[in-house]
Amino acid sequence: MAHSVSAHLHVKIADYDGFIRTVIPGYDTMRAVQLDLLGRSLPPDGRVLDLGGGTGALAAAVAERFPTVHIEIWDTDPAMLTVARERCAVFGTRVSLVARSFVEPLPACDAVVACIALHHVKDLTMKGGIYKNILAALRPGGLFANADTAMSTVPFVRDAAFQAWGNFMGTQGIADEPARQYFAEWAKEDYYPPLATELRLLAAAGFAEPECFWRHAPFTVFGGVR
Numbered sequence: 001m002a003h004s005v006s007a008h009l010h011v012k013i014a015d016y017d018g019f020i021r022t023v024i025p026g027y028d029t030m031r032a033v034q035l036d037l038l039g040r041s042l043p044p045d046g047r048v049l050d051l052g053g054g055t056g057a058l059a060a061a062v063a064e065r066f067p068t069v070h071i072e073i074w075d076t077d078p079a080m081l082t083v084a085r086e087r088c089a090v091f092g093t094r095v096s097l098v099a100r101s102f103v104e105p106l107p108a109c110d111a112v113v114a115c116i117a118l119h120h121v122k123d124l125t126m127k128g129g130i131y132k133n134i135l136a137a138l139r140p141g142g143l144f145a146n147a148d149t150a151m152s153t154v155p156f157v158r159d160a161a162f163q164a165w166g167n168f169m170g171t172q173g174i175a176d177e178p179a180r181q182y183f184a185e186w187a188k189e190d191y192y193p194p195l196a197t198e199l200r201l202l203a204a205a206g207f208a209e210p211e212c213f214w215r216h217a218p219f220t221v222f223g224g225v226r
């Protein structure tokens with residue numbers, strides 16, 4: 001499953017970190033939620049997988065906050081991994097990069113995180129398989145915390161969420177029409193299942209207590225503990 005972020009988002013990879021904050025409300029808030037959860041669950045020598053880790057921003061934040069843990073970034077876009085490699089070089093062998101799809105079986109770990117990456121999986125059977133792989137990789141007590149978009153299928157709830165999203169983009173200088181164009185463009189590759197669907201998939205994968213850790217619709221941090 002090859003993926004080019006530059007083609008998908010129409011952005012130069014060097015501009016990605018700035019761009020993403022203009023189109024994703026709560027990008028930094030979701031990261032803070034994930035870091036807080038990791039702080040409550042990770043052992044000092046923990047091992048964290050960052051699925052679709054992109055330019056390495058989340059991995060770097062984890063490495064900075066928890067100076068003795070190891071983080072593995074999985075991503076399929078070589079251009080994103082190049083930026084991640086440069087950014088994370090400062091952490092030496094504590095951050096490693098794996099050019100592999102997150103649909104593959106995952107190595108044993110203490111936590112799995114992802115940020116606006118798993119919405120690239122449109123097939124729910126495949127997504128359920130990823131959740132099963134995540135559960136299988138986690139040690140007992142290990143955390144899965146996914147920061148992503150979860151969109152209701154109820155029309156007026158969905159409209160409200162898209163409107164709130166568009167309003168945020170307006171505050172970043174992106175007018176209504178370009179915002180609508182972004183949504184239409186991203187929909188070609190992305191799928192934002194309702195939160196209830198995500199929680200059901202997690203339960204079906206074997207998570208005993210799927211959880212929504214934080215939500216400002218449509219942006220959500222959800223997952224579970226093994």
Ligand SMILES: C[S@@+](CC[C@H](N)C(=O)[O-])C[C@H]1O[C@@H](n2cnc3c(N)ncnc32)[C@H](O)[C@@H]1O
Pocket residue numbers: 001003004005020051052053054055056057058074075076077080100101102103114115116117118120
């Ligand atoms: C929107 S970016 C998010 C990057 C980063 N997690 C962040 O928060 O900024 C989505 C990332 O998922 C990666 N990706 C998409 N499909 C993937 C797959 N099947 N396996 C691994 N990574 C994938 C893309 O290459 C991209 O880097």
